[in-house]
Amino acid sequence: MARYELVKRSVALITLTNPPVNSLSSAVRHGIAKTMDRALSDPKVTAVVICGENGRFCGGADIREFSGPMRGPPLLPLLDSIEAGEKPVVAAIEGVALGGGLELALVCHYRIAHSKARLGLPEVTLGLLPAAGGTQRLPRLIGIPAALELITTGRHVSSQEALKLGIVDQVTEQNVCEVAVEFALRAVAKPLSSRRLSALTVPCPPDLDALLEAVTMQIQKKARGMMAPLACVQAVRAAATMPYSQGIKRESELMATLFNSGQARALQYCFFAERTAGKWTLPSGAQWNDTKPREIRSAAVIGLGTMGRGIAVSLARVGISVIAVESDKKLMETGRQMVIGMLERDAKRRGVSASLNLLKFTLSLQNLKDVDLVIEAVFEDMALKKRVFQELSKVCRPTTLLCSNTSGLDVDALAGVTDRPQLVIGMHFFSPAHVMKLLEVVCGPRSSSETIATAMSLGKRMGKVSVAVGNCPGFVGNRMLKPYSDQATFLLEEGATPEQIDKVLEDFGFAMGVFRMSDLAGLDVGWRVRKESGLTGPDVDPKNPPRRRQGRKYCPIPDMVCEQGRFGQKTGRGWYMYDKPGGTNAKPDPLIQNLLETYRSRYGIKPRNITDQEIIERCLFALANEGFRILEDGIAARPEDIDVIYQFGYGFPRHRGGPMFYASMVGLERVLERLEHYHQAHPDVSHLEPSPLLKKLVACGSPPIQKWREHIKTMHSHL
Numbered sequence: 001m002a003r004y005e006l007v008k009r010s011v012a013l014i015t016l017t018n019p020p021v022n023s024l025s026s027a028v029r030h031g032i033a034k035t036m037d038r039a040l041s042d043p044k045v046t047a048v049v050i051c052g053e054n055g056r057f058c059g060g061a062d063i064r065e066f067s068g069p070m071r072g073p074p075l076l077p078l079l080d081s082i083e084a085g086e087k088p089v090v091a092a093i094e095g096v097a098l099g100g101g102l103e104l105a106l107v108c109h110y111r112i113a114h115s116k117a118r119l120g121l122p123e124v125t126l127g128l129l130p131a132a133g134g135t136q137r138l139p140r141l142i143g144i145p146a147a148l149e150l151i152t153t154g155r156h157v158s159s160q161e162a163l164k165l166g167i168v169d170q171v172t173e174q175n176v177c178e179v180a181v182e183f184a185l186r187a188v189a190k191p192l193s194s195r196r197l198s199a200l201t202v203p204c205p206p207d208l209d210a211l212l213e214a215v216t217m218q219i220q221k222k223a224r225g226m227m228a229p230l231a232c233v234q235a236v237r238a239a240a241t242m243p244y245s246q247g248i249k250r251e252s253e254l255m256a257t258l259f260n261s262g263q264a265r266a267l268q269y270c271f272f273a274e275r276t277a278g279k280w281t282l283p284s285g286a287q288w289n290d291t292k293p294r295e296i297r298s299a300a301v302i303g304l305g306t307m308g309r310g311i312a313v314s315l316a317r318v319g320i321s322v323i324a325v326e327s328d329k330k331l332m333e334t335g336r337q338m339v340i341g342m343l344e345r346d347a348k349r350r351g352v353s354a355s356l357n358l359l360k361f362t363l364s365l366q367n368l369k370d371v372d373l374v375i376e377a378v379f380e381d382m383a384l385k386k387r388v389f390q391e392l393s394k395v396c397r398p399t400t401l402l403c404s405n406t407s408g409l410d411v412d413a414l415a416g417v418t419d420r421p422q423l424v425i426g427m428h429f430f431s432p433a434h435v436m437k438l439l440e441v442v443c444g445p446r447s448s449s450e451t452i453a454t455a456m457s458l459g460k461r462m463g464k465v466s467v468a469v470g471n472c473p474g475f476v477g478n479r480m481l482k483p484y485s486d487q488a489t490f491l492l493e494e495g496a497t498p499e500q501i502d503k504v505l506e507d508f509g510f511a512m513g514v515f516r517m518s519d520l521a522g523l524d525v526g527w528r529v530r531k532e533s534g535l536t537g538p539d540v541d542p543k544n545p546p547r548r549r550q551g552r553k554y555c556p557i558p559d560m561v562c563e564q565g566r567f568g569q570k571t572g573r574g575w576y577m578y579d580k581p582g583g584t585n586a587k588p589d590p591l592i593q594n595l596l597e598t599y600r601s602r603y604g605i606k607p608r609n610i611t612d613q614e615i616i617e618r619c620l621f622a623l624a625n626e627g628f629r630i631l632e633d634g635i636a637a638r639p640e641d642i643d644v645i646y647q648f649g650y651g652f653p654r655h656r657g658g659p660m661f662y663a664s665m666v667g668l669e670r671v672l673e674r675l676e677h678y679h680q681a682h683p684d685v686s687h688l689e690p691s692p693l694l695k696k697l698v699a700c701g702s703p704p705i706q707k708w709r710e711h712i713k714t715m716h717s718h719l
């Protein structure tokens with residue numbers, strides 16, 4: 001796991017060999033210890049270079065090992081011994097030096113990086129801190145403010161920035177190992193004491209307390225409820241205020257609290273879930289690694305509303321030429337200005353030139369004859385979408401892929417009106433599409449494996465986390481949202497307020513509570529859907545009993561809010577009031593309070609005191625319960641996919657893992673018991689009835705989430 005060679009007769013070249021990222025597994029740590037001993041004890045060796053195989057220095061500790069018992073030599077003493085050695089050691093950094101990988105580089109006496117390398121201490125994103133001396137050495141090297149920023153955010157820096165910060169000594173475009181070997185030969189016999197970072201004093205800013213306080217406040221605002229960034233601040237404070245020997249002890253103590261926390265487990269689960277999500281498999285046996293995606297060079301986007309504009313930007317900025325289609329000249333001109341503005345701002349932020357030459361705008365579908373792929377982003381109206389797909393089927397060449405950016409309509413029904421159902425697929429973007437990372441790739445029963453591979457690969461190319469899901473109303477994300485938001489509105493009936501529910505959800509870690517999120521998205525969207533599905537509006541039979549629709553309990557409060565013209569932020573009024581239309585500062589509105597009171601008295605509901613616990617349990621267990629049904633129905637392949645969708649599309653706190661992981665952490669037995677309890681109290685709310693899969697898992701002894709699939713694999717898959 002670490003190869004040893006003697007080069008230039010006196011330099012020991014140690015190469016880490018643990019593909020794909022040369023992580024510091026126990027075998028690699030063992031290999032480093034053995035090869036370093038050999039280098040230090042061989043009188044022929046005057047200097048050492050450490051590098052990584054296959055163009056990657058080191059991706060850090062082996063995260064998979066965190067869930068088992070510690071084996072092999074511990075990292076910290078190993079690194080300390082490298083730094084203490086009497087022969088110069090040079091790190092040759094290619095690809096990445098991340099986490100423990102950068103900590104390894106920091107104990108080397110010199111660091112040479114390739115110009116394309118990236119460096120960072122991303123442990124915080126895994127719920128940890130750099131506990132192999134990183135929190136103590138980096139501040140000694142680059143100062144407290146810069147180290148604090150890198151350690152608390154986990155941000156990767158380019159080798160150019162690393163050079164400016166003083167993390168590396170040299171950046172090269174040449175073979176980094178060869179440069180490092182030459183560098184090592186020149187370093188022989190030079191004193192090493194000033195190169196041992198643990199021996200340096202920390203350049204401490206005079207306003208240390210104010211700085212730490214400001215960073216803490218920023219973290220509390222941005223990384224709500226997360227323990228690791230705050231522990232990082234404390235570790236850096238120790239570097240600033242204690243000698244190395246004590247600081248390192250503090251670092252270990254803080255790591256110990258984080259290491260066994262549910263947050264660390266959740267964040268590490270998320271790391272792997274995100275990588276597993278791209279690995280789709282069809283019942284036919286076709287899968288992600290044996291199906292070649294088509295190359296997409298040109299695309300069309302139909303409809304330049306909010307979604308279409310974001311999609312056009314996402315495509316153009318990765319070099320795909322885009323023809324954008326609108327139905328009238330004025331809308332097309334507005335769309336053009338907005339897309340150009342968005343692309344220019346995006347390019348400025350990334351320091352590149354805007355690819356405006358890739359954009360064309362047109363009023364006619366006839367201009368789409370030769371594109372490789374079309375993404376339809378018109379209004380969420382089945383009849384309209386069908387007309388567009390019929391037209392596309394006539395106009396586009398027979399090999400063009402036809403995709404719909406629908407948020408919940410039947411993708412197979414769209415496929416059915418075309419001459420190429422196997423080339424039709426859903427690509428559900430999230431708003432704003434050029435910012436949000438999630439893409440649900442909705443596989444219809446007739447979508448071919450090549451079509452799925454192409455949509456997934458296009459998502460990846462656009463920088464999205466793409467998840468393949470089956471075709472059902474609302475797919476995964478929006479289907480699960482319904483029971484979650486229904487519970488929130490039922491709780492309003494029973495005595496809660498929007499601000500109370502939102503506060504509980506935001507304290508749990510959601511970026512926004514359900515009501516603030518609806519105000520942002522626009523309440524009229526759901527209202528229109530409910531009217532179209534006959535749940536509200538003139539089509540409802542007057543003999544229909546109040547608060548019941550289509551045989552189920554129904555809460556009309558959201559409709560009543562819309563009837564008052566309160567559509568959320570855009571109208572300055574919704575569940576909250578805002579200082580102006582488009583305002584973002586939500587304030588509780590006494591008119592909503594009145595509306596709720598009038599409603600409750602009209603239906604004889606005696607408001608009761610609702611606890612935070614009930615809000616969490618009813619909203620989140622109903623959400624997870626629908627997730628279990630989705631797994632049963634074969635709409636999502638694994639719980640990880642659902643969790644990835646909820647983190648990236650719906651602001652579910654990453655340090656809670658996602659609704660399914662959260663349920664597993666609470667304990668499936670407990671989730672089942674609470675759902676049974678609430679279902680007994682509300683027998684007419686079917687979403688609270690525990691799903692058969694949940695019951696089955698509990699009956700099987702509540703296996704860990706990674707084993708759930710074994711209990712669902714016999715069921716029918718829609719993927």
Ligand SMILES: CCC/C=C/C(=O)SCCNC(=O)CCNC(=O)[C@H](O)C(C)(C)COP(=O)([O-])OP(=O)([O-])OC[C@H]1O[C@@H](n2cnc3c(N)ncnc32)[C@H](O)[C@@H]1OP(=O)([O-])[O-]
Pocket residue numbers: 020021023059060061062063064075096098099100101122123126128129130131132272275276
């Ligand atoms: C005392 C301890 C203190 C130190 C703590 C740490 O160092 S904490 C660690 C701090 N370090 C980090 O947080 C860095 C984490 N890693 C990354 O950020 C990225 O993987 C990357 C930038 C290194 C490469 O990106 P890329 O898009 O080119 O590739 P990709 O992302 O698709 O990964 C390819 C495969 O490698 C796997 N794998 C990757 N890393 C690790 C690992 N450390 N371990 C195990 N496995 C790892 C990954 O799961 C995937 O496996 P699969 O699905 O093929 O079975």
